[in-house]
Amino acid sequence: MKIRFGADYYPEHWPRERWETDAKLMEEMGLDVIRMAEFSWSKMEPSLGNYNFGWLDEAIEILARHGMKTVLGTPTATPPAWIIEQSPEILPVDSKGRTRGFGGRHHDCQSNPVYRAHIHRFVTAMAQHYKDNPNVIGWQIDNELGNSHNDLCHCSSCRSHFQEWLANKYGSIDNLNARWGTAFWSQTYDKFEQIPTPMITPNSHNPSLLLDWKRFHSDLIVEFQQFQIDIIRDICKDQFITHNLMGFFGLIDYFDLGKNLDFVSHDQYATGYFDNPQPGKSPQRLGAELDFVRGVKQQTFWIMEQQSGPTGWEILGRTPRPGQLALWAAQTVAHGADTVVFFRWRPCSFGTEEYWHGILHHSGVPGRRYDELKNMISQLAPLMDEFKGALPESEVAILYSYEQNWAFEIQPHHPKLNYTHQVQKYYKALYDAQIPVDFINHKEDLSKYKLVIAPLQFLMTRKMEDKFKDYVKQGGRLVLTMRTGVKNMDNVCMTDGHLPGGLGDLLGIEIKDYDCLRAMDMGVEFEGKAYRSEKWCDIVSPTTARTIASYTEDFYAGTPAITVGKAGKGEAYYVGTEPDDNLMREFIKLLTRISGISSLGKAPEGVELVRRRTSTFDYIFALNHTEEIQELEPAADWQQVLGEKELAPYGIAVFKVKR
Amino acid sequence: MKIRFGADYYPEHWPRERWETDAKLMEEMGLDVIRMAEFSWSKMEPSLGNYNFGWLDEAIEILARHGMKTVLGTPTATPPAWIIEQSPEILPVDSKGRTRGFGGRHHDCQSNPVYRAHIHRFVTAMAQHYKDNPNVIGWQIDNELGNSHNDLCHCSSCRSHFQEWLANKYGSIDNLNARWGTAFWSQTYDKFEQIPTPMITPNSHNPSLLLDWKRFHSDLIVEFQQFQIDIIRDICKDQFITHNLMGFFGLIDYFDLGKNLDFVSHDQYATGYFDNPQPGKSPQRLGAELDFVRGVKQQTFWIMEQQSGPTGWEILGRTPRPGQLALWAAQTVAHGADTVVFFRWRPCSFGTEEYWHGILHHSGVPGRRYDELKNMISQLAPLMDEFKGALPESEVAILYSYEQNWAFEIQPHHPKLNYTHQVQKYYKALYDAQIPVDFINHKEDLSKYKLVIAPLQFLMTRKMEDKFKDYVKQGGRLVLTMRTGVKNMDNVCMTDGHLPGGLGDLLGIEIKDYDCLRAMDMGVEFEGKAYRSEKWCDIVSPTTARTIASYTEDFYAGTPAITVGKAGKGEAYYVGTEPDDNLMREFIKLLTRISGISSLGKAPEGVELVRRRTSTFDYIFALNHTEEIQELEPAADWQQVLGEKELAPYGIAVFKVKR
């Protein structure tokens, strides 16, 4: 069965008599799949053990009659009022010690055993009920795990779980004391039971504790998901299990979270959440998120929530311009989505999210958004069957690590330094050059890439050093940056030599001093031209490396900003600062030229080229992110299969190219 | 007896031997009335049941000997330390769950039964004591009700009262669930006891709950006042009861609060509170507040606290320039104050408000402020007797609704959209055109106005739709705006048609799309000229309406920004955006010209004209809000009864005109 497009639907928000109308409109629009029930616990179990699946059965049945399959969410992000009334200890506690109450969602502590027992009972019942329903093709566990849990939970259950997690990790309290360096500020613990979660203190917590807290927190949520996966897998043999991720959301290691899922899904909102700066995310940010989500399992994926109107809670985001909704949906397909489910069919008339708009308006009458997406589906859906499962085959990889991200969240160094943004600065230069990029984690094989960029490798292991060395010696080109090799995995500084530690030989450099660019930036000369850099400067002494860019100011003027060292068949670059966009563009140009990495083609500024590559064909998407008409000059062998050569504002074209 | 001017006085802050001096200075200044005792509970009842009114009796007596009457405040904003020590559960709890302690004022929960019992005992005793005192002419209940209570109170008493209020309103929990839409996020309640007050959750509360919380909160305070009114009315047959409002303060529905008062009073501080931006409120903002306060009961009113020096707690506001204090006092009279009581006689030498200056300085020596106000009183007081009770007779009304305000506080849509500010944008254009304006609430008769402006009629009922239709059909001119007819009174979106719902026919338009102007503004063409608008654009399809202004940019360029539809003998205008000041001025010019509404006259920029109209005469005030001399050109029949034709900086003139 072909499952290309769908919508998120809440039949329980609408009168029973409307359901048939909706199903008919969905069918006419070309939808194949509907996600339901991920927030409907109180509707499915109005009181303890009193299951009420009839309404959902009926909705599934009506949708099926109109040709649509169903994906069900487990509603565990919204424990009902009757559960909270019976067991208020389920409510989460924030780092200031305040219980967060009922009235929104995510009012739960994910380690709480009473809450787990309720989940076990309910999810078992739900899985039993739907395991043989031929119209239910799969499950989504919970919803956007981690959402709203940034500062949660510090309850006594979570504290005990954290202490137990630490006991498992460190074996003995002496080992923990030694590795955390609790000798500092007299923080030595006699037993694991003394260790706090990082609630408010008179000042700051130990950075090793903070990193372990973030690891624990991620592990807890992964385990919370696994707890539900286990229930469903055991009962529902033929239905897939997925979860909807949130791009670069930083609370959970998505590589871990994705591991036991059949595939991952992603929620893509181009205008961002309503409180983000508007008009929203840049096209390259959107591309980066999609490439990252594809990288979680190095597989194609679903979009489980694709923006279909203005977003909004108390504040509204910008209204997507004509063409943008279709463009953004096509972009997700171009980057690896095999199925796109729109959030949502129709905006709710009540509740917190009533201005999070859907395909229809509140009125229920199809309008501009319905027509625009219907038209896009009719053109794109047939093509999607041709390249289902196909990846882009990138020659460049960017390393992404949650632990590095967490370490910089704990210690940003410069007030504006952010790991995820730094990674995206490199991505942007590749994106602008129309070069496909994979995001990979540190466990991936590097050897299939001509170029690997690994920014801010702050926490370092001997194993990772060896992996980098092997990659370069075998002919790879590797880019490392400032703040590499500073610490071990305990978030403790290495003290056995100059920076960048064990990678100094590979890079051919030593770093004995550095300058955090507070209240200043820096000049850099590269290939005879002047650029700026910011946030940080390593003051680099080359041992065997060659300098390819130099600082031009202050007491370290003339010293290297970028170096390259040769090792075996490859090269190892070191970038000691954060280049501005212009320097980054020229540096990436140099790297890709030397590495023999080719662009997908030429396109006007603001037009993105993306590839899905099957064994026989390339499908090249051209996506016009501008509000002007753009002219394409496709290569001679590009056969256009969608759109016009002249791209409308926010227009889409697809070309099929024989390999 | 003539009661035109007065002062707020705290004899308990000063030595007994000073009282006579103060009374003499007051008499010489021309004061008629003194307010006392509204914060003096511990002085009047130093311990339970131990009443001590002697000092106050004496102060009243001394003032009476100097020709002054007394208004007494009930001191319920300041329960004494001995009450809090005995019953700390009276202390209020904020939305973060934190008890707010003793040490300031308003440290009370207004639903708390123990606190109520103390009030009942004390207010009864006080009323009994003063009911027959011929020098006590009236009562002020509490002080600035709602002040400091924005985030209060979430204690268990308030939670119970809220649940009870909901039970009374909705009858059954099923009804509440249906009307609030608790199906969203699984928030269905089994019983009223499960419903929280809107304390911190992991994210946001249901907007229907939030609106009911605001209604409950307002009702609670209104009922708190009524509780005291009932005690006093029962005992004190010949004394009036009032309360001092705070202009556009938003916590309490002042139309409700004013209902059972003999008249309302208002506290007018032109420089604003010390933490407001300085130099303070604009003249039109001051005018709007006064017109609004007059509209609470469509009656003249008292100023119970009129600024008489720099304001200040920890920070000081700007020092009023010579002339400004008299000007501001005259402005309150011009807009409908029959009595003006200055806050305060002399600044306290201790306590939080010691820099909230009074007529005298700390030294107690009369100075610039005393002289200036004494001079103004001597001129204005005699005139005030002529037009006591007279209103301006406006031809334009602006609708003001607390429920609309609350709904926009809950969901501002645009980060800078504010209901009360939006209303004042329309007011400003009328003010600048020297046109008197009434503020009315939705229960008022519209038919007496030529023009009714009703911005942001977000929450809509069938009854209100009919009222608007009737008004227009009978010949009225009505202005409605963006976000009209979006929701029902449960704060739930209407889903049975396009916006603006049932008013679409009257207006002759349909709205199928809109654009929240995030990170942009919009061009508008009106009468061939270009203007800007901001915050929001409805994308309007006229059905029968005529377009009178159009957007000039983006994908909806050329569509209507302002329309007018004819219905019966009248016209209904729709404004789909927030016009800038220039467009507003021109639009109001058009509206008043068409409606045949006349200006009070011409005056230089910065000079305000205001009218008090008796059955035989108009009294036209000319108020110079600038620091320059201004020339007036009064009409031939204007007889000047106060001031010079050449207005001094911050000067005042009054003209008497036979009707």
Add this chain to the structure above:
Amino acid sequence: MKIRFGADYYPEHWPRERWETDAKLMEEMGLDVIRMAEFSWSKMEPSLGNYNFGWLDEAIEILARHGMKTVLGTPTATPPAWIIEQSPEILPVDSKGRTRGFGGRHHDCQSNPVYRAHIHRFVTAMAQHYKDNPNVIGWQIDNELGNSHNDLCHCSSCRSHFQEWLANKYGSIDNLNARWGTAFWSQTYDKFEQIPTPMITPNSHNPSLLLDWKRFHSDLIVEFQQFQIDIIRDICKDQFITHNLMGFFGLIDYFDLGKNLDFVSHDQYATGYFDNPQPGKSPQRLGAELDFVRGVKQQTFWIMEQQSGPTGWEILGRTPRPGQLALWAAQTVAHGADTVVFFRWRPCSFGTEEYWHGILHHSGVPGRRYDELKNMISQLAPLMDEFKGALPESEVAILYSYEQNWAFEIQPHHPKLNYTHQVQKYYKALYDAQIPVDFINHKEDLSKYKLVIAPLQFLMTRKMEDKFKDYVKQGGRLVLTMRTGVKNMDNVCMTDGHLPGGLGDLLGIEIKDYDCLRAMDMGVEFEGKAYRSEKWCDIVSPTTARTIASYTEDFYAGTPAITVGKAGKGEAYYVGTEPDDNLMREFIKLLTRISGISSLGKAPEGVELVRRRTSTFDYIFALNHTEEIQELEPAADWQQVLGEKELAPYGIAVFKVKR
């Protein structure tokens, strides 16, 4: 023994086998003294009564073998986890009622009796152990007392102590009520037990309570230090006791804190804490802090923590430029430090402060910072022996009062008015003129100064008035400013006359009005030229004074901004506003010329001249705070004993001049 330079060292953070290497490097660098153990409680007492001083004995012994003495800190800023586990009531409570937990430092309530008992036991044991160790020369009590305690502690123990402190001060509750003015807002107390600490209320606390809270808080910490001093003095007869202050840190009255110390120490960080604006403190701010610290006991002092690299916790401060570390160390010596201890030997590899850099880098290899400081020590240390104990002999004093500072913290008047900044504005003009300045408190003898500047003498006593009058009558020149004589010591406004109260006669002025310069500044004419002033204008009526500067704008244009009155042999100046830097420079020029105060000499802009004066010689330091080379033109009799005539960027010179 000569103790000139040292370092702060944490042997417990490093392997035993490294200690010898460190000691050798220290010796080679020229260090004489090492501070240790001030955060090492859990290492010295891993469980109750189980003392473990062996490691520290060994470290002291190794250092001694390399010629270094030891100063020991009492580790009471870091009660170990086992104490907190047993007695969690030791944890402090903030003003929002939140307990601040274990995990940082300063997690303690300084009034708590259980904590005091632990301290008594441990400090006694430590003192007993080290009393006869010839290599231990002294003690530091705790560390940076008050640090992190700004909002602490509001626990029940602190509340009781506060109430007891009040009972001692006021004798009776009636007296407190009268003096605090609790008649305001009905805050009268029946007993001391009702009085709160200033935790959150619905609005603001009584300013008299707030001032007493700050006094209590300071007294508590002074008494907390005394508690430890008493233990050690009793046991350790031959060792000194000091404490490390933090410049203008405002929580504790350092005049009180310093009283029973042998000498005070100071922690000097020129780039400021990492979250301060960078590049850091200005040279004159650094000079002011040093002069202030010298003024605490009118004695030379130690620097116990002298910056030796970039500062940093989560964020890093700027990297000191080559030369700056040596310059800043020399500046501390120039202003009166007899010993300079660098913080710290080597940055920790773990814990919150791992980016608070030291003399060495993490690698432990000596580098730029080691070399630079070693070189400076080799030149400066010999000279230091010549002028040990010598002071600068200033002719100008600036009065500094904690109580004035606290009163302005409670009521800043203008949002940007700050007592300590105001004081430094006067200091800066003197600093720029190369004139040595003493900071003194109100108990000091004024008569030895030609000029005394006493800004913002807000709280006033009859005794202080007399002191000022006597000083002037005997020939002194006194500068008083706006907001002088406003209140009594209870933080209650004086009401018995015009401002500036009892000093009006001396100054020859009366003030009946004033203007807080909100949203404006003011023009001032002085000696025929135009300047600006800000924040506040007193509107001054001279009685006998002569006007020397006048306002040029607004309704008080032409009235005095600065006056001078003659009394006896001296003059009393009054400055009614905050002059800008230009006016301040010219005003100080006038004052010093008239007073016959001489500059140390001429130097290029950015070069600071400072004097240490012995009975026979002046030692003039020339400190180049710029990054350019600067030429000096020393007087003929200046014999250069350090540096070159041409000062390198951040360079130092010292001249010896026979008196």
